[in-house]
Amino acid sequence: MEKREGHDNKYGMVIDLDKCTGCGTCMVACAAENNVTVRADESDKERSIAWMQLYKIDNGRPFPDTEVCYFPRPCMHCDEDGRGGHHSPCVSVCVATATELDPHTGIVSQIYARCIGCRYCQAACPYHARYFNWWDGYSSFKPFSKGMERSLSPEVSPRMRGVIEKCTFCHHRLMRAKTKAYAENRRDLREYEYITACTEACPARAITFGDLNNPDHMVSRLIKNKNTFRLLEKLNTQPKVYYISSKEWVRKLADNYLPDQIKPVSGNDI
């Protein structure tokens, strides 16, 4: 295969942690948008499915120096490292070609009908962004769930028992935006015409979404901020989700440095 210079579009997200209040609206909006299932008893959070997960981290210092930061975590939509060979970890391990790095959008797809449920990708994902369906979603707890399928969005196919699911950057919203553009006789999308549900819902406007390949888009400008970082950047997975934090301890924790290992390992050494 010839070497590709990059994607036509490269959709990405910037989350400003200084603005995030940890309210969890993004999680709710995401679950409702994407037909994420719930169980009859959701009290065991370890088993809940959350495409957008909210983590809470602190600086580990005792009161009064304690500082807390909330960390929304969608799928990072890891990319090629540009030197060939290196992909998104999940894509490179999938035995069924059920997950793909879309060369035109940079979105990592997940085709539920194709997934055989081996959970290799779940193990490979360093961000815990992939979830396994241990139960049949909406059909499993009848009669409680009777009629619940009517609340589903027809734009996102529901998942069955035994497959992996994850954030798709609300891919159906991209198709929706494209359809609208076609009706208006254009092919290219304007900025913010395609944004994810979490981006739209965030009351603090902490999330920005756009095309990282387009220098005019807000996301491209935001990632030039000196406080921008990505999660576990040292793994060289090239996430397309960026974070901004003015606090140094947050930036350091995001790469999980050991106490005596302050500098990130550069991609070339791996």
Add this chain to the structure above:
Amino acid sequence: MENQRDPSGKTPGQGPLLSLINKIKALVKTIFSSSFKIGLVYFAAGLVPALIIGWLFFPALLYSKQTQPMNFNHALHMDPEIVSEIQGDTETERCLYCHSFRNDGTFTGIPEIGVCSECHKDDDFPLGESEEEELLINEYVTNKREIPWLSYSRQPDCVYFSHIAHIELGKLECTTCHGNRGKNQVLPAYEKNRISGYSRNIWGKKISGLKKDTWDSMKMDDCAACHKEKGHEENNACFTCHK
């Protein structure tokens, strides 16, 4: 191997090549022997019914037939002599009278009852004398009920399809994918796969899966083949057609 000598100096009794030829000879002999012929009869007695079951009975068993709630006559509505309101330069434009696009580009699909009642509105003055129209007005138009049509071309749940991309950008005719559905006078029976629940139109009527016309089947391969043929291979990434 053949010219390998026996250590005792004698020529070996039979080389492997020779024994193979002998075996083939023996096989030919048995084929013409009576016992083998009987075997062949038994084999055919098993195979032929199996083929009949597989090619004739199984498809009949696999698909359940359902009738539509009422008949719809496309040919009549497309005839400008009878229905003058439906106009347009091309056939596609005339189809879009009922199968229209919304402002946001989405496809309305099978028209809602509101489209029918533009013309079939009054039970005192029906457009014709047919019983079908009476049923339409009495059952659906006056009660403002949607007609529960069964969709022949509806794809599985996981498939995303965009009519506007194919009709406005791709400039394709409805016939390419739907065949002569726009010219039907009588609706065919809706056939549903008992195992998958999908309409038979996706796999196609031909159990062999061989295609003569572009609309014979609409499986994943059929979509991808056309995208390749039309030079739109960028649309063959999983997330173009799946959701």
